[in-house]
Amino acid sequence: MASMAYNSAAGLAGMLKDGHEHYFDDSEGGAVVARSISAACELSRMLSSSMGPQGRCKLVVNHLEKMIVTSDCAAILREIEVEHPAAKLLEKAVHQQESEYGDATNLTLMFAGELLNNTLDLMKTMGWKHKTDILEGYNLAAHKLLDEFLPNDCVVRQVGHPVSDIEGLKAVLKPVLGSKQYGTEQVLSDLVTEACKIVAQEGMIVQPETIRTVKILGGHLSQSVCIKGFVAQRGVETTLTDAKGAKICIFASGMEASSTEAKGTVLMKNADELKNYNRTEEAKMEEIIQGIAESGVKCVVSGGNISDMAMHFIEKYEMIALKVSSKWELRRLCQATGATALVRLGAPTPDEMGLADVSQRNLGGKTVTVFEQHHESKLATLVLRASTNSVANDLERAVEDGVHAVQSACKDGRLVYGGGAAEMTCAVKLGHFADQHPGLEQYAIRTFAKSLECVARTLAENAGWDALQVVADLRAAQVTDKTDMGVDIVKAPGVTGMKDADIYDLMIVKRSALKLAVEAAMTVLKVDQIIMSKQSGGPKMPQMPGQ
Numbered sequence: 001m002a003s004m005a006y007n008s009a010a011g012l013a014g015m016l017k018d019g020h021e022h023y024f025d026d027s028e029g030g031a032v033v034a035r036s037i038s039a040a041c042e043l044s045r046m047l048s049s050s051m052g053p054q055g056r057c058k059l060v061v062n063h064l065e066k067m068i069v070t071s072d073c074a075a076i077l078r079e080i081e082v083e084h085p086a087a088k089l090l091e092k093a094v095h096q097q098e099s100e101y102g103d104a105t106n107l108t109l110m111f112a113g114e115l116l117n118n119t120l121d122l123m124k125t126m127g128w129k130h131k132t133d134i135l136e137g138y139n140l141a142a143h144k145l146l147d148e149f150l151p152n153d154c155v156v157r158q159v160g161h162p163v164s165d166i167e168g169l170k171a172v173l174k175p176v177l178g179s180k181q182y183g184t185e186q187v188l189s190d191l192v193t194e195a196c197k198i199v200a201q202e203g204m205i206v207q208p209e210t211i212r213t214v215k216i217l218g219g220h221l222s223q224s225v226c227i228k229g230f231v232a233q234r235g236v237e238t239t240l241t242d243a244k245g246a247k248i249c250i251f252a253s254g255m256e257a258s259s260t261e262a263k264g265t266v267l268m269k270n271a272d273e274l275k276n277y278n279r280t281e282e283a284k285m286e287e288i289i290q291g292i293a294e295s296g297v298k299c300v301v302s303g304g305n306i307s308d309m310a311m312h313f314i315e316k317y318e319m320i321a322l323k324v325s326s327k328w329e330l331r332r333l334c335q336a337t338g339a340t341a342l343v344r345l346g347a348p349t350p351d352e353m354g355l356a357d358v359s360q361r362n363l364g365g366k367t368v369t370v371f372e373q374h375h376e377s378k379l380a381t382l383v384l385r386a387s388t389n390s391v392a393n394d395l396e397r398a399v400e401d402g403v404h405a406v407q408s409a410c411k412d413g414r415l416v417y418g419g420g421a422a423e424m425t426c427a428v429k430l431g432h433f434a435d436q437h438p439g440l441e442q443y444a445i446r447t448f449a450k451s452l453e454c455v456a457r458t459l460a461e462n463a464g465w466d467a468l469q470v471v472a473d474l475r476a477a478q479v480t481d482k483t484d485m486g487v488d489i490v491k492a493p494g495v496t497g498m499k500d501a502d503i504y505d506l507m508i509v510k511r512s513a514l515k516l517a518v519e520a521a522m523t524v525l526k527v528d529q530i531i532m533s534k535q536s537g538g539p540k541m542p543q544m545p546g547q
Contacts, residue, residue, distance in 0.1 A: 044113020137444020419486025
């Protein structure tokens with residue numbers, strides 16, 4: 001039993017267990033906040049160079065020695081191990097943005113880091129004793145930005161439902177896909193649009209689970225196709241490989257005779273007993289397979305093993321057999337074909353059968369089985385072709401972000417100008433708001449407005465332009481009411497009209513990213529002490545010489 005005695009002379013160290021860490025600041029000078037800001041800013045600076053279509057990739061080798069090459073902020077943060085508590089707050093904000101909207105994760109991290117970095121400069125000017133005024137100013141600026149300027153003053157276009165507004169859908173997809181895979185946005189947007197048209201229904205929100213990706217190495221992205229149905233990454237087990245309008249029966253278990261739970265010994269005295277031993281089992285298996293064939297089934301799918309005896313009778317009754325070992329893949333196949341996974345081995349009822357065209361194909365030297373629909377399908381599959389695993393994984397992440405963007409557009413189709421134009425408009429408006437606001441909060445509002453310029457500045461830096469000149473040109477354009485001017489990553493001097501370039505961002509996604517960034521930054525600023533318990537686990541094993 002632990003002692004209840006408390007050593008008051010030891011202070012907090014006498015109350016907590018050995019091995020804890022405690023960081024605090026007696027002088028109220030904000031030293032703990034400054035250290036937290038420095039850690040968060042380092043994480044933000046590391047990934048700011050990955051923002052935008054011209055963003056650089058990071059090569060990450062995780063703890064399992066798996067190599068990942070990507071510019072996707074959330075994917076990078078999933079693989080690296082961030083330990084500092086303040087930096088972890090930003091990491092959690094990024095993962096929240098990724099799970100809700102799939103896009104603008106780098107904006108979340110970069111804006112939070114920029115706001116914290118500028119707060120450090122403001123602390124040197126005002127002193128941390130005015131932290132209440134600084135936080136109040138940020139609250140006022142965030143309220144103006146998220147509830148007034150962005151949803152009202154910056155919205156320039158509205159897109160309809162993906163079923164009825166294909167051009168609007170492509171306008172949403174191209175910037176999202178281009179920021180991940182620059183140069184392939186046209187091909188990818190056509191593929192994602194086609195997949196969304198297959199699964200989308202008027203008035204319904206597109207669910208990311210209904211669009212699946214299959215990666216096949218070899219070939220080029222232009223050879224990628226969209227299948228109205230399901231693609232299994234293995235060939236069939238039978239000699240018959242194709243069937244049009246086939247009725248499909250899916251078994252969640254294997255197609256084999258059940259074995260006894262206990263071992264037994266069988267004594268055979270003559271040859272007749274040996275010949276008759278398996279005859280009953282064969283007759284029962286043939287009866288089952290014959291019943292399945294007589295119900296009209298042309299394709300059977302097993303979630304487990306298919307015995308040689310069952311395969312013999314499947315071939316005899318001219319059916320197609322396929323093994324799908326993953327229960328998740330089995331569920332998707334049921335979703336695509338309309339079948340029900342059976343746990344009993346026997347003939348299915350008409351309601352339990354699915355329907356699809358079954359064919360075996362060879363793609364890039366890999367044999368796949370395609371279940372394609374001609375009527376409405378609840379599942380679409382994108383077969384992505386790429387030369388390496390890294391490119392294929394990056395294409396898959398880009399498609400996932402694009403599908404999430406379509407889902408967001410179904411909820412709220414309001415668009416704002418991309419390329420840093422919307423952020424620059426809000427920065428100018430917040431500057432005017434700060435001029436009209438009395439008190440010390442105006443300094444915090446100006447700092448908040450200045451932080452919004454980081455989007456245009458970072459895009460210009462990554463594109464190789466003079467960032468200061470580009471930001472100055474954009475600010476001058478805002479003064480002359482050219483609110484559509486944004487960063488041009490292709491042509492000098494680096495500024496162009498986003499309306500003419502057809503570059504838009506979803507307002508709901510941008511609003512969520514900025515909101516999460518502000519909340520994460522303000523949480524870091526409110527911390528004045530950090531208390532860390534001793535990490536669990538025993539001591540690390542010593543390294544042997546030569547390791």
